[in-house]
Each structure stands twice: as C-alpha cells, then as structure tokens.
Amino acid sequence: MKQIIIIGAGTMGNGIAHSFALHNFQVSLVDTNPDSLNNALQTIDQNLSRKVKKELIQPLQKVQALSNIKLSSSLKESLKEADLVIEAITENLEAKRSLFREIDQFCPSHTILASNTSSISITTLASVTKRPKQVIGMHFMNPVPVMKLVEVIRGYETSDATVSQIMSIARKLDKTPVEVNDFPGFIANRILMPMINEAIYAFYEGVAGKEEIDEVMKLGMAHPMGPLQLADFIGLDVCLAILRVLYDGFGNPKYAPCPLLTKMVTAGKLGRKTNEGFYVYDKA
Incomplete structure (x- = not known):
C-alpha cells in the first residue's frame, strides 16, 4: 500500500497521519475545514519536534515525514488513487454512513475502507457500500503516535485478505494489532x-x-x-x-x-x- 487517505483532521486523524508519514507512507489528510488542516499540520510538526528533542528520531526523519503529508479539502480528488482510506470523523453513525457511501463511489475497486470508530458497528458501515469484504475497523488509541495498540475489527463480511493486509500495515507502523469481532464497543x-x-x-x-x-x-x-x-x-x-x-x-x-x-x-x-x-x- 502506498497511498493512504485519512479523512478528518482532528486529534485522531492528525495522529494517524503522523504515524503513517513517519513510516514513509504517502498520506493525504482530508478535511473540509482549512483551519483544521493547518492546525493538524502544526500539531504534527510540534509532536515530531518533540521526538527529535528526545532523540527518538533524527531531524531528517522529521523533514521526510512532513514531506509525506499532503493536505486537501477535496475528498473526491484525494480518493482517485487511494489504497487505504481511514475515516476519523466524529463518532456519529449517520455521519459515518453518509461518508462511507460517498467514498465507496469514488475509490478504486481495490481500495480498503477502514474506520477509526471506537464503538460503531463495522458491519453497519459496510452495508452502505458495494465492497463489504473490504471494510474493516482500525481503532487507534489516543495519543496515536505513542500508543501501540490498534484494534482491528472484522465486520460480518470482512474478508481474511482484508484482515491480513490491515494487520500487516499496522505492524509496519510499529503498532501491535489485535483482531476482534464486530460487537458494540469491541473490546477496549x-x-x-x-x-x-x-x-x-x-x-x-x-x-x-x-x-x-x-x-x-x-x-x-x-x-x-x-x-x-x-x-x-x-x-x-x-x-x-x-x-x-x-x-x-x-x-x-x-x-x-x-x-x-x-x-x-x-x-x-x-x-x-x-x-x-x-x-x-x-x-x-
């Protein structure tokens, strides 16, 4: 996977973008609010600077990570070459259903659609798409750059191949993925x-x-x-x-x-x- 699209530039979205960019993925961070995008990039910059100061990363790694992030307010344009889309908007069922319906229309057929939801049914989100086998939960913990756990939630129709890909990509982020089934609240x-x-x-x-x-x-x-x-x-x-x-x-x-x-x-x-x-x- 090369092109990662993260929708929602709030606390979780910018943390997820930070983690992917630091591990050399190309990231598009998408939000309809330009101020949210600018604040997100500033937060990522500050958090990376903190890592440099603590000698956890080299200054060049910070520069490279920031160069891996593209900000966008155009959802349709961002989705054209997406390999993985991670939704990180507000914890509201109808808002998420509406977004999944929209991104399903504009993504290539191979794209995996993931939600960072902390409790909402992955099966319900998958049901509004034409690719339920490629819909999965990817629940990061806050603060994302620090916390190791990623709950990987298998919906009713999520395929083994999709689960395998997401477990693998989580490990590439230096996270520990834990697979769980789709019940309210999952495990955490x-x-x-x-x-x-x-x-x-x-x-x-x-x-x-x-x-x-x-x-x-x-x-x-x-x-x-x-x-x-x-x-x-x-x-x-x-x-x-x-x-x-x-x-x-x-x-x-x-x-x-x-x-x-x-x-x-x-x-x-x-x-x-x-x-x-x-x-x-x-x-x-």
Whole structure:
C-alpha cells in the first residue's frame, strides 16, 4: 500500500497521519475545514519536534515525514488513487454512513475502507457500500503516535485478505494489532467505558471525591491515569456516545450512562477540550 487517505483532521486523524508519514507512507489528510488542516499540520510538526528533542528520531526523519503529508479539502480528488482510506470523523453513525457511501463511489475497486470508530458497528458501515469484504475497523488509541495498540475489527463480511493486509500495515507502523469481532464497543471500550461510568456513579453517589476515586485506581490498580481524569482526556461527549452505543446495542441496563455524565455533556463541560470536566484545566 502506498497511498493512504485519512479523512478528518482532528486529534485522531492528525495522529494517524503522523504515524503513517513517519513510516514513509504517502498520506493525504482530508478535511473540509482549512483551519483544521493547518492546525493538524502544526500539531504534527510540534509532536515530531518533540521526538527529535528526545532523540527518538533524527531531524531528517522529521523533514521526510512532513514531506509525506499532503493536505486537501477535496475528498473526491484525494480518493482517485487511494489504497487505504481511514475515516476519523466524529463518532456519529449517520455521519459515518453518509461518508462511507460517498467514498465507496469514488475509490478504486481495490481500495480498503477502514474506520477509526471506537464503538460503531463495522458491519453497519459496510452495508452502505458495494465492497463489504473490504471494510474493516482500525481503532487507534489516543495519543496515536505513542500508543501501540490498534484494534482491528472484522465486520460480518470482512474478508481474511482484508484482515491480513490491515494487520500487516499496522505492524509496519510499529503498532501491535489485535483482531476482534464486530460487537458494540469491541473490546477496549466494552471494558473501559463501564469502568469509567461506574467511577462517575461513585462520584455522583458521594462514595468518594474525584481525586480519591482516581487515586484508588492509580495506586491500587496501577493505572497511569484515574478513570475520571481519563474521561476528561477522552472527552465526556465521546464517553457518553460510546455508552449509548453499548446500551442500544446490548439493551442491558448495566451500560446506561450515569445521569451526571449526561448532565455535564448537556452543560458543555466536556473535559480537556473545553477546559472543564471533572477537573478544571488551564487554557492552552
């Protein structure tokens, strides 16, 4: 695979672009918002500079990586020679379905279509395309340049050949791919989100303060970050969206989002991205 198209220049999209470009893939980062594209390139530049400073990469590697990235606001043009398309837009089913329907029309027949979704059904996304055997989940962890895991999600019709290609390309990025089947939340978020939700319930019910809850999990379970701090890092809106996918998908009340989480998202307290969630953060 040579031509990688990443749609969505947000936190995940720019991190994925960073990883591919650093490993000498030609990357087109596509977003309809020019400001998002420019901010993404600036973020990639800063993150690569940090790696140079820590002597993790050579200065020439940074220069080469940046030269491997092309910014584009034209989706149709970008898709003409795509070998792999990775969707990294907002975690919204209808938005993703609409995008997959569109990219399926403009990509060459050999192109694999991947989603970075953290919970939405790959089978559902594949169903709006004419190439369900070539649709797969490629769930990177945040921050992408640092985290090794890639959940590779096999949809109902995803072919063995597609899975094999994606597992191979993930390893070329120096990632560790783990194959899972297409169920709500896959593995990472099916386990993580109920834990975060339970931590929110514990805070909501007054079992302990937020700092105390986070401290118990950090010291008692050797977690690098407490669950409430992690929720702020992920984004409370994202946590809520994933819990709703789990609740709708399984119909099990154990996945019902805590009322406090719903209230905070409604109030616009989304965590680090808004400088306030369970904790208050200094403005960047």
